[in-house]
Amino acid sequence: MYMVRLNTVMHAFSFVIVVIAGVLVIPWLVSIGADDGASDSFFKAIGLTLMFGYIFWRMTCKRVGDPELQVRDGFLLAALTWTVAPAFASLPLLFQIPGLSITDAYFESVSGLTTCGATVLSDLDKLPLSINFWRCLMNWVGGMGVVVLSVAILPLLGVGGSQAFKAETPGPMKNEKLTPRIAQTAKGLWGVYGLITSANILAFWWGGMSFADAVMHAFSTMGLGGFSSHDTSFGHFNSPLLEAIAVFFMMLAGINFSTHFLALTRRTINPYRVDREAHAFWLLMIGSVLLVAYYLWRENTYSDFLTALRFASFNVVSIATTTGFATTDYNLWPVFAPVFMLFLCCFATAAGSTGGGIKMVRAQLLLKQSYGELRRLIHPRLQVVIKLNGRTFGTSVLYSILAFVFLYSATIIVCTMMMLFSGADVVTGFTAIIACINSTGPGLNLVGPATTFAVLNDFQIWVCSAAMLLGRLELFTLIVVFSPDFWRR
Numbered sequence: 001m002y003m004v005r006l007n008t009v010m011h012a013f014s015f016v017i018v019v020i021a022g023v024l025v026i027p028w029l030v031s032i033g034a035d036d037g038a039s040d041s042f043f044k045a046i047g048l049t050l051m052f053g054y055i056f057w058r059m060t061c062k063r064v065g066d067p068e069l070q071v072r073d074g075f076l077l078a079a080l081t082w083t084v085a086p087a088f089a090s091l092p093l094l095f096q097i098p099g100l101s102i103t104d105a106y107f108e109s110v111s112g113l114t115t116c117g118a119t120v121l122s123d124l125d126k127l128p129l130s131i132n133f134w135r136c137l138m139n140w141v142g143g144m145g146v147v148v149l150s151v152a153i154l155p156l157l158g159v160g161g162s163q164a165f166k167a168e169t170p171g172p173m174k175n176e177k178l179t180p181r182i183a184q185t186a187k188g189l190w191g192v193y194g195l196i197t198s199a200n201i202l203a204f205w206w207g208g209m210s211f212a213d214a215v216m217h218a219f220s221t222m223g224l225g226g227f228s229s230h231d232t233s234f235g236h237f238n239s240p241l242l243e244a245i246a247v248f249f250m251m252l253a254g255i256n257f258s259t260h261f262l263a264l265t266r267r268t269i270n271p272y273r274v275d276r277e278a279h280a281f282w283l284l285m286i287g288s289v290l291l292v293a294y295y296l297w298r299e300n301t302y303s304d305f306l307t308a309l310r311f312a313s314f315n316v317v318s319i320a321t322t323t324g325f326a327t328t329d330y331n332l333w334p335v336f337a338p339v340f341m342l343f344l345c346c347f348a349t350a351a352g353s354t355g356g357g358i359k360m361v362r363a364q365l366l367l368k369q370s371y372g373e374l375r376r377l378i379h380p381r382l383q384v385v386i387k388l389n390g391r392t393f394g395t396s397v398l399y400s401i402l403a404f405v406f407l408y409s410a411t412i413i414v415c416t417m418m419m420l421f422s423g424a425d426v427v428t429g430f431t432a433i434i435a436c437i438n439s440t441g442p443g444l445n446l447v448g449p450a451t452t453f454a455v456l457n458d459f460q461i462w463v464c465s466a467a468m469l470l471g472r473l474e475l476f477t478l479i480v481v482f483s484p485d486f487w488r489r
Contacts, residue, residue, distance in 0.1 A: 009076045011060035016081050017053035020088050021046050023141060024134075027092070031130035038096050038128040045091035052088070072486060079481045082469055086110040089138055096131055097121070103458045110465045112138030114472035115354060117226030117324035117441030118432075118464065120454040124231050129212060132229035136216035139225025142472075143354035144193050144257070192261045197222045200249045207242045221249050224354045226324025226441045233449065234314070235327040243314045243327060254281055254321040256352035276389050277350045277361045284348055284360075289316050292337050299334045312337075320344035322356040324441025331448030338444055342431060345440045356439030356471050358408055362401050364388055369398055407475050412437060415467050422459045432456070436464045437471035 028042035086109035093105045104120045111118045112135050124132060197218055204214035213229060220227045230236035234246060252260070255278045262271040272278060293305065293312035302308040311328055318325040319341040330338050347363040349355025365386060372384030386393045412433055419429030424446075431443030432453070442449040447456070453464065470478055480486055 006076075007060045009073050009080070010056055012073075012077055013080050013084075014053050014056035014060065016077075016085070017049060017056060017088065020085055021049040021053060023137070024049060024089075024092070027130045027134040027137060030133050031128065034129045036128035036130055038092070038130045041092045041095035042130065042134075044095055045088070048091060049088045075477055075480055075486070078473060079478050082113070082473055082478070086113055089113060089134075092131065092134055096128065101458070103461050104454070107453065107461045107465050108135070109138065110468050111441075112225065112227060113142035114439055114468040115139050115142045115223045115225035115322070115356070116436055116439045116468045116472075117220070118436060118447070118453050118468075119227065119441075120452055120461070122231060122452055122454065124229055127229075129229075132227075133212070133216055135227045136219040136225070136229070139223035139227050140197065140219035141223075143223025143225060143253070144190060188261055188265070189257050192257055192264055193222065195264070196249070196252060196260065200245075203245045203249070204242065207245050208239055209237065209242065217246070218249070220325070221246055221323065222253050222354065224250065224253050224321050224323045224349070224356075224439070226318070228325065233327070234318075234325040238327075240310055243310065246325065247313055247317045250317050250321045250323050251282070251285060253323075254285075254349040254353050254355050256350040257354075258352050259350075274389060275350075277364065280364060281348060281350055281360050284344070285317055285320060288320060288340070288344055289313050292316050292340065295337055296333065301333055316341055316344070319440060319442075320348040322349060322438050322440045324435075326442065326449035329448065329450040331444055331450060342434050342440070342444070345438045346434070356437070358405060361388065362404065365393060365398060365401055366405065404475065407479070408437070411467070411470055411475060415463055418463050419460055422457060422463070424456070424460060428455075429460075432460075432464055433467050436467035439468065439471055 024042060024046045028039060028046060031037075031039040031042055086106055089112065090102075090105035090109035093100055093108055094102065097105075100121075107118075107120055110116070117139065121127070200218035200221055201214050204218055205211055209217065216227075216229050217234070219225075226233075228234065228236070234243065237243075255272075256275065259271045259275045259278060263269060289309070289312050293309040296302055296312060297305045297308040302311065311330075314325070314327050315330050317323075322345050330341070346357045347360060349357060349359060351359040351361045353359075365388060368386050368388070369384075372386065376382050376384060386398065412430075415433040415437070416430045419433060420426060424432070427445040428443065428447055431445065432447045435441055435443040435447070447453055453461065456464065
């Protein structure tokens with residue numbers, strides 16, 4: 001019975017591979033236009049990707065059962081896409097960059113597509129334009145989700161994508177639909193995403209970036225990915241104006257894109273007014289920026305408060321939203337500031353945004369549940385009702401959030417222990433895992449903003465790659481595929 005479903009999933013996955021090949025055409029054209037010497041690498045990558053897509057299609061096209069993906073099919077397609085797609089995405093890097101290992105190339109592509117932004121590459125300023133463009137484009141595509149991109153076209157190919165969309169979409173409220181058909185929802189979200197990205201590109205260009213840098217950094221900003229075309233990241237520009245523009249768009253990307261979608265389609269700001277998760281996110285960002293700025297000023301890291309506010313605003317928002325850009329080596333700041341920033345990245349962004357972590361809505365619901373339990377200690381007969389945004393949340397949702405947070409914590413502990421077992425020091429190992437599972441990018445110590453993950457050995461790189469994948473798919477989507485019950489009838 002499930003072998004038929006497996007064929008259906010693999011058939012759908014063959015079209016996902018073709019989509020990847022189609023996306024690879026964009027940097028190939030950039031390479032041809034820039035004449036940067038990387039066009040052959042992209043051409044070979046496109047050819048290999050199309051070949052594998054055709055092979056999977058031929059193997060499964062005559063054995064597909066019901067084309068509509070079911071629950072387990074959606075989980076399997078999401079897991080396949082996010083684990084295998086980076087292998088194809090890494091091909092241009094392998095073909096173009098001398099001495100780059102398969103391990104490092106896969107890590108770089110996983111980091112790009114999961115919008116983590118951690119890198120093993122150096123001398124970024126010397127790379128071909130199209131290679132840097134591809135890295136940043138991976139951030140942008142991964143930001144909304146390559147599965148959602150595929151869902152938008154799968155119905156045209158006779159393969160429904162509702163379950164794939166639910167499996168990939170972050171947050172605890174996966175069953176909500178913004179439009180009657182799931183494909184329309186995916187297309188609508190991508191439309192809003194593209195519209196805001198276009199505004200970001202124009203703003204960066206107006207602010208003084210070259211057009212190429214504006215496009216690449218807008219891709220990384222809206223995807224909250226943090227890849228840059230410069231070794232010194234956003235600090236390369238040394239521009240308060242560009243930093244302010246980036247902060248604004250990082251804040252936009254940290255909000256649920258469903259809220260943006262509803263605001264634009266209904267032509268009203270009411271969705272922002274009623275989105276309690278967005279309110280909590282904004283208040284947390286403003287309060288955190290002011291706190292860190294005051295701390296840096298008090299500790300004489302910067303001589304005046306305005307300078308401290310400038311650097312705190314950009315770097316706090318960048319790390320808290322899991323973007324990972326940097327304008328300075330905050331690894332050298334007094335220890336409270338960088339540790340607090342990494343703490344924020346664990347939960348600050350909204351569900352349905354392009355950010356990582358456990359999401360603000362889960363933190364809000366857990367706080368409400370904890371407060372309710374405290375009240376119940378005083379009033380044992382009290383019936384606690386948990387509400388957010390006018391909705392009442394039952395025990396099933398709260399139990400699933402508790403299970404998620406436990407699994408999230410356990411994954412951090414296990415991965416950190418693996419890093420320590422393999423020789424990493426505790427600060428490097430722990431912060432590398434925090435940065436990877438939350439899709440943040442830089443950690444502290446040896447993997448801080450002024451260095452790269454190239455200092456890690458191959459085993460540690462694979463552990464970090466696994467952490468990025470687990471974090472991007474919110475743990476359950478990937479882990480459930482390895483459960484014996486998943487494969488039983």
